Amino acid sequence: MDERVREHAAMLVDWSARVDAGDDVVVSVAEDAHDLGVAVAEALGERGATVTTLYGSDELSRAYLKGAEAGVDSGDSDDSGDSDDSGDADDADDTPIFDDDLAVDRAIFEAADAYLRIGGGRNTTATADVSPETRRAYAKARKGVREARMDTDWVSTVHPTRSLAQQAGMAYEEYRDFVYDAVLRDWEALAAEMSEMKAVLDAGEEVRLVTERDDAPDTDVTMSIAGRTAVNSAASVAYDSHNLPSGEVFTAPYDTAGEAFFDVPMTIDATRVRDVRLVFEGGEVVDFAAEAGEDALADILDTDAGARRLGELGIGMNRGIDRFTDSILFDEKMGDTVHMAVGRAYDACLPEGESGNDSAVHVDMISDVSERSRMEVDGEVVQRDGTFRWEDGFEE
């Protein structure tokens, strides 16, 4: 085993999840993420934690959902006394109704101290033929489970697989180097740097982001952050940070107005989405367009009322990530980028007891801010062309 797999496991268990002896830890292992699962199990045994291992297989999820769709179809044909192929016209009625009393899954996360999700997989489009309606119905049924899971010390990471390398357009060995460069960092040093950004956002009331590139539509968007707390996301639950790698500072904005353009390509629910433009009025998306995947974007925005409002503004600060790989875990953390998410806000950004934007979705969209851009907080420039105020080369 590559020694970096063991280092990754130790980073996940010790730095990220802060596992102690006696902790009950649930680990989800994706297809082809076996090696990191083994290294994590070994680390948990050594720390004196308990371990329960879930199989996070996209192909199993797809089979379950397709089975549920088939179950509805055959149920319909029973009712009508007709043959199976009569049901094609009423697709809307073919969406399965999922049991939302998920006793086992809820029990798992209610009993767990920590949850370590190891992504990976053998095909990033393994669930491509599941209908958006079925996905949404299942996501809604799992809301309670998701909430219980987010009450644990949860951390999401990936094991570098060939499928993810392909998604990134990289050779396998090259992609492994990329992942470990992003993950195996001096997180304490990065946390110290990110605390500067957090201080600015915590003190600020309004953020304005402007980009004026020749080759892309302009961004000029303002949002309120008054009363909100920024998260110094240093890849550890001790920082309210739940991704490994991380390396961003994010907060929960509101009252967004203006236009924003997101030029970094991404994949949402197995659909390629590119060059998204969102128009905000009174905190809501009132118009949108995309060069590719506009239907998928429309589906997201139509999920519920909260899906048209921002849940997150994030500033990428991990300079160990040097390219886009079509994986949100990495892309949104990259230095010289800013992202905004429509949908659910994170509780850590909100005053105690106050609830932020609520939604079944949370979809991040990313802008490259390395050139001809500026971010202002209360009228003062904090970042210009990717360089922060406290860095060498910053120009007011």
Added chain:
Amino acid sequence: MDERVREHAAMLVDWSARVDAGDDVVVSVAEDAHDLGVAVAEALGERGATVTTLYGSDELSRAYLKGAEAGVDSGDSDDSGDSDDSGDADDADDTPIFDDDLAVDRAIFEAADAYLRIGGGRNTTATADVSPETRRAYAKARKGVREARMDTDWVSTVHPTRSLAQQAGMAYEEYRDFVYDAVLRDWEALAAEMSEMKAVLDAGEEVRLVTERDDAPDTDVTMSIAGRTAVNSAASVAYDSHNLPSGEVFTAPYDTAGEAFFDVPMTIDATRVRDVRLVFEGGEVVDFAAEAGEDALADILDTDAGARRLGELGIGMNRGIDRFTDSILFDEKMGDTVHMAVGRAYDACLPEGESGNDSAVHVDMISDVSERSRMEVDGEVVQRDGTFRWEDGFEE
């Protein structure tokens, strides 16, 4: 996907576990058992059940246990202030102490209606270098979890993997045919035949098994079965049967006396065991020997007081299984065989509220009874040379 994989999944879900809409089903998927996991997930979606998938990886288990051993080692060296390699002399103190408050695992099985264990794996000796002491300590810590699991509608099966084919000494395609011949049977017809054997055992008070082969030590052993109920193990929880394939009738004997010889080779905790001889007095093993694996056998018998008494007498009646494959799931069900297990008895064989032989272990040993053998119940011959009283060719 081979259509037999889907047939296997349907047999498991419908015939064996009797899954209904709304049932909460936990599925454990071994390494390389992915395809059957996918087919089972699809079937569960279609039936309207919920699914939670565990990853039943032997390599993860081994890593966790080796990590726990390493944790003890480093703990010892902390105490002594000495270097790691000083600990080799006190192996006994190096056995990890496992947390027996397994909140997550217990919660899973307390909440589950059914548990489907899909074995498979990539290496049947994947845990070979874990010490017997560590195995035993972990098995003891998991006693509560095991009991909660056995209170569900649980069923154990295997997906045919290359590793299991190798264990059986068979080509992969050949082994797949073997597994599906054993699994995809007319279980109702076999249940009807097995009910004859159950009737004999339920009415009987004493069983005597005699073998007199030239090439092996004799067996002549008697045991009481008065008051015990035989299980017609027809591969369905509706028959108190929890294996797919099954095809045996078993009961919980006591007061065993005499000598028994088990000629079918088997693998216990990654150790090859062959030609076991057990001598019983007053219900207990008082002497034992084995041509191979005698130490592993001694470890088993020393586990606890119940490990020296029989928990099971079983009569194999699945004639779809035509050879030994060094897998207890198949070997003990084969026609022309009888097996006895030291250790834990199954509740289904006992009068309501009465507890049978209790132990942390349950280890089956098998005799070929195809030649020069007879089984008597209360002095009447029920099976001679493998042929039952109700079959053509039976000789009194």
